[in-house]
Amino acid sequence: MEPRYTALTKLTFGILAAVFAVQAYEAATRPIGTGEAYIYDRFVRPASRQVLAQELPDRDVLYSLLEKRSVGLFHVSPFSVRLPGLLFAILYLWSVWRIGRWFPGTGRLFPVVVVLAGLLPLGWGWFWRANGAGTALALALCAAWLTIRYLKQNQVVNPLNLNLAGACLGLSVAARLDFAIPVVLLGLLFLAAFAIRKQWAVWADRLLVPAAVVALVFLVLPLSHSHAASENTPELTVGESSGLQSALQVLRASAGSSHIRIGAMAAVEPIVNFYRAQHRLTTWGRAQRSFASTRMDYYLLPTSDLGWVEQRHLIVLYRDAGLLLAHRSYDAM
Amino acid sequence: MPVASAIAGAAFTVAVCLALGSLLLRRLRLDFHRLEAGLFAFVTGSACLSLAVFVLCVIHQARLGVFLSGGAGAVGWAVWKARQDRPRLPLPAVPRAWLLVFTAVFAAFFVCYFCNALAPEISPDGSGYHLGNVARDLRHQGFAWDYHSIYASLPQGMEMLFLVAFAIGRHPAAAMVHMTFQAVLPLFILCYGRRFGFPRVGAFAGMVMYACPVAGIDGISAYNDLAVATLLFAGFYLIQVNYEANEPNVMFLIGFICGFSYAVKYTAGLAFPLAAGFTRGRRFLALSLGAAVTAVPWLLRNWIWLGNPAAPFLNAWFPNPYWTAAAEHQYLAGLRQYPVFQSYWNFSLQVTVLGGLVPGMIGPALLLLPLALLALRHPHGRRLLLAGAVYSTPALLNTEVRFLIPAIPFFALALGLAMENSWGALPAVALLQAFLCWPAIMDTYCDRNAWRVRGFPFRAALRLEPESQYIASHVGDYALKAAIDQAVPVHGRIFSFAGRAAAYLDRDIIVGYESTQGLAIQEGLQNAAAANSGERAAVLEAKSAGVGFLLVNDSDGVAENMKNHLNIWGLTELAAANGTTLYRID
Numbered sequence: 029m030e031p032r033y034t035a036l037t038k039l040t041f042g043i044l045a046a047v048f049a050v051q052a053y054e055a056a057t058r059p060i061g062t063g064e065a066y067i068y069d070r071f072v073r074p075a076s077r078q079v080l081a082q083e084l085p086d087r088d089v090l091y092s093l094l095e096k097r098s099v100g101l102f103h104v105s106p107f108s109v110r111l112p113g114l115l116f117a118i119l120y121l122w123s124v125w126r127i128g129r130w131f132p133g134t135g136r137l138f139p140v141v142v143v144l145a146g147l148l149p150l151g152w153g154w155f156w157r158a159n160g161a162g163t164a165l166a167l168a169l170c171a172a173w174l175t176i177r178y179l180k181q182n183q184v185v186n187p188l189n190l191n192l193a194g195a196c197l198g199l200s201v202a203a204r205l206d207f208a209i210p211v212v213l214l215g216l217l218f219l220a221a222f223a224i225r226k227q228w229a230v231w232a233d234r235l236l237v238p239a240a241v242v243a244l245v246f247l248v249l250p251l252s253h254s255h256a257a258s259e260n261t262p263e264l265t266v267g268e269s270s271g272l273q274s275a276l277q278v279l280r281a282s283a284g285s286s287h288i289r290i291g292a293m294a295a296v297e298p299i300v301n302f303y304r305a306q307h308r309l310t311t312w313g314r315a316q317r318s319f320a321s322t323r324m325d326y327y328l329l330p331t332s333d334l335g336w337v338e339q340r341h342l343i344v345l346y347r348d349a350g351l352l353l354a355h356r357s358y359d360a361m
Numbered sequence: 362m363p364v365a366s367a368i369a370g371a372a373f374t375v376a377v378c379l380a381l382g383s384l385l386l387r388r389l390r391l392d393f394h395r396l397e398a399g400l401f402a403f404v405t406g407s408a409c410l411s412l413a414v415f416v417l418c419v420i421h422q423a424r425l426g427v428f429l430s431g432g433a434g435a436v437g438w439a440v441w442k443a444r445q446d447r448p449r450l451p452l453p454a455v456p457r458a459w460l461l462v463f464t465a466v467f468a469a470f471f472v473c474y475f476c477n478a479l480a481p482e483i484s485p486d487g488s489g490y491h492l493g494n495v496a497r498d499l500r501h502q503g504f505a506w507d508y509h510s511i512y513a514s515l516p517q518g519m520e521m522l523f524l525v526a527f528a529i530g531r532h533p534a535a536a537m538v539h540m541t542f543q544a545v546l547p548l549f550i551l552c553y554g555r556r557f558g559f560p561r562v563g564a565f566a567g568m569v570m571y572a573c574p575v576a577g578i579d580g581i582s583a584y585n586d587l588a589v590a591t592l593l594f595a596g597f598y599l600i601q602v603n604y605e606a607n608e609p610n611v612m613f614l615i616g617f618i619c620g621f622s623y624a625v626k627y628t629a630g631l632a633f634p635l636a637a638g639f640t641r642g643r644r645f646l647a648l649s650l651g652a653a654v655t656a657v658p659w660l661l662r663n664w665i666w667l668g669n670p671a672a673p674f675l676n677a678w679f680p681n682p683y684w685t686a687a688a689e690h691q692y693l694a695g696l697r698q699y700p701v702f703q704s705y706w707n708f709s710l711q712v713t714v715l716g717g718l719v720p721g722m723i724g725p726a727l728l729l730l731p732l733a734l735l736a737l738r739h740p741h742g743r744r745l746l747l748a749g750a751v752y753s754t755p756a757l758l759n760t761e762v763r764f765l766i767p768a769i770p771f772f773a774l775a776l777g778l779a780m781e782n783s784w785g786a787l788p789a790v791a792l793l794q795a796f797l798c799w800p801a802i803m804d805t806y807c808d809r810n811a812w813r814v815r816g817f818p819f820r821a822a823l824r825l826e827p828e829s830q831y832i833a834s835h836v837g838d839y840a841l842k843a844a845i846d847q848a849v850p851v852h853g854r855i856f857s858f859a860g861r862a863a864a865y866l867d868r869d870i871i872v873g874y875e876s877t878q879g880l881a882i883q884e885g886l887q888n889a890a891a892a893n894s895g896e897r898a899a900v901l902e903a904k905s906a907g908v909g910f911l912l913v914n915d916s917d918g919v920a921e922n923m924k925n926h927l928n929i930w931g932l933t934e935l936a937a938a939n940g941t942t943l944y945r946i947d
Contacts, residue, residue: 191785252806
């Protein structure tokens with residue numbers, strides 16, 4: 029019988045723990061991204077009734093709900109909006125660990141498989157970003173683990189664990205709608221495994237139905253907006269994000285306690301609104317994407333719009349990393 | 362007084378139904394369990410009462426005194442007979458937690474529906490032809506043989522019940538009779554589950570059905586869809602009972618209910634072939650005899666009266682002077698004209714969640730209906746799915762979601778059977794449906810134009826808000842009621858291009874598209890307006906057909922021409938309100 033914990037498994041555990049610590053650090057220090065700020069601004073900040081009333085498709089329903097809870101507890105900050113995803117990283121790593129223990133065992137392959145499987149999505153930032161992708165992945169993998177365990181020892185395991193696996197599949201889709209197809213494929217894979225054992229009824233009752241019911245509970249109302257066109261939210265690069273934070277500090281210093289209106293390009297607008305909520309800047313009006321026909325006090329634009337800025341005699345307050353912050357000149361006012 | 366009389370009218374009608382039904386069941390020597398005996402007594406009694414009122418309408422004795430004396434006699438007789446009854450056995454118990462949840466959901470929605478049904482009737486078809494027919498029948502103390510309209514020629518099995526309630530408590534009483542069928546249906550579903558060994562599924566399906574938004578608004582209106590759904594389910598229930606005890610009397614009762622379903626709505630005629638199929642033709646004579654008792658009177662009425670037993674349909678087979686095959690074709694084509702949807706998904710959302718493009722919705726939880734296919738594993742599931750599929754076919758011919766109502770109990774039960782073995786799924790879905798279908802919650806997500814219960818009109822229900830004010834705020838035509846009452850003689854006739862709230866306008870209204878006569882008048886007026894000549898002749902042609910008044914909407918093609926050239930047409934404008942003008946033909 030193989031020992032339960034070898035030096036290799038301990039080393040693997042240590043690596044995963046270190047990786048998680050790095051993720052937590054990233055979550056705490058990285059500036060907020062456009063997509064993250066967009067989810068917060070459109071689906072977390074407004075009341076549920078307002079969310080339902082707006083014609084915008086929410087693809088991260090479960091994550092939005094968890095984020096709402098987190099923000100309610102810890103106030104708005106990049107870390108608080110990322111916290112749910114970070115916690116699901118633990119579930120993900122646990123699932124990888126468990127599946128790894130079952131698949132390659134505790135031999136030399138174990139640390140390689142587990143560290144690779146653990147590192148890849150973590151390396152891509154799936155868990156420190158405030159969106160439902162990492163959560164969905166963790167839940168799908170947890171469902172896979174629970175199902176594998178049932179299939180391995182179905183005489184011993186409480187069959188309710190299989191219901192839990194079904195619920196995890198449904199939650200996975202609810203966390204990120206893009207996971208619908210992978211989850212369906214995973215479900216079909218499970219169906220094949222159960223069908224071989226002539227247990228397809230177990231699959232239907234304990235996986236399919238819970239998955240469908242859980243997904244329905246979370247998605248039924250948000251899906252009523254699924255036909256609506258989503259807003260364009262191009263992501264900023266890391267450099268642009270850092271530059272934007274500097275620009276916002278300049279803007280804050282410049283505006284003081286005056287009531288201001290801000291026009292911003294699509295990639296920046298959600299971040300400005302997030303910044304406004306984070307620092308409770310009640311004198312700032314909500315940043316607007318469509319400002320061509322409205323006079324704003326400040327503009328956050330790409331540097332390629334410099335000509336437009338000069339044409340309107342705006343004063344450039346900040347210019348770096350492809351972004352510029354301009355202020356309406358007093359003459360123009 | 363209107364509140365008390367409405368409740369009394371409905372209660373009296375329901376009591377007479379129960380009395381007649383219990384007498385019939387005793388006569389047939391059928392033994393049911395405690396709750397289901399009451400439910401079957403109600404539905405079979407409603408068929409008996411409808412038949413009795415039909416006879417009274419034929420002989421023009423349909424009046425309050427006859428209803429009260431006959432009804433009181435029936436109730437007294439039934440009570441006297443009931444004294445000889447031995448106690449009935451209860452059905453297998455429902456788990457206590459399920460019973461509590463079911464009772465809570467049922468009670469909450471019942472209060473909501475009761476309040477809405479008690480408010481003045483404002484539904485389009487209820488205040489239009491359903492109670493329009495009833496009001497006309499009461500005015501004439503029977504069928505108005507000289508009045509021809511496609512809606513008057515439809516079988517009026519439900520309107521016969523409405524007539525009794527209406528004679529006592531007017532419009533809301535009729536709506537409350539329909540609401541009784543709505544309340545009976547979930548109880549039937551619960552009993553079905555209890556009797557056949559899946560009480561949790563019965564409670565689940567009962568809740569899903571009762572909370573269903575389109576069933577909610579339809580049930581509190583003077584329509585007939587919930588009555589149809591209840592009757593079809595009762596017939597199906599009896600077919601399953603017949604599997605246990607194959608008796609000719611059960612088959613007769615199945616036929617009796619199938620026939621009455623047909624008498625309430627043509628589309629429910631599907632019940633008879635389905636029953637014959639389920640019973641594989643055994644005891645077909647008893648089945649047919651039962652159906653004949655309740656259905657044939659309506660066939661005969663139309664055959665003798667209009668020359669078409671299936672009026673207003675099948676005019677190509679039974680040509681008659683009252684409606685043509687071409688007009689029928691055009692009318693039916695209009696009914697099945699679904700709006701264009703971006704995708705099947707969008708269509709599903711409209712039917713279940715949004716309810717704007719197709720009027721009404723069946724409830725978000727029923728998005729899970731594809732899972733009901735898992736019930737194919739279960740013998741009951743297969744039968745339920747077959748019945749649901751058959752009873753949903755009329756929805757292909759009419760775009761209104763209410764045409765799906767008769768299929769929902771079957772699909773809800775099949776869905777329940779499919780999810781029965783999944784821990785927590787049944788209560789989760791039932792409570793989700795109940796929560797999301799509560800009026801205040803629906804406002805947050807469904808289309809603002811979706812046909813649904815919109816809240817608790819307490820003030821209107823208790824008449825703290827004047828009845829006329831409430832009706833006028835919802836039924837546009839009501840604003841002209843006073844003018845019509847004053848200007849149009851009691852037996853005077855009005856022509857209208859569009860359907861009207863005939864239940865509130867106590868005069869016979871000839872609607873353009875509803876009869877050959879109406880079409881002739883409509884074409885005459887439209888042609889004259891288009892050609893700018895022959896206006897006076899067209900109006901006189903209408904007058905020669907007995908029409909002395911016109912109701913014209915501003916949106917009607919002839920409206921502007923008439924308004925600008927009153928002298929040429931030979932009309933006098935009597936009143937105008939809400940975009941409709943009343944003219945007198947001089």
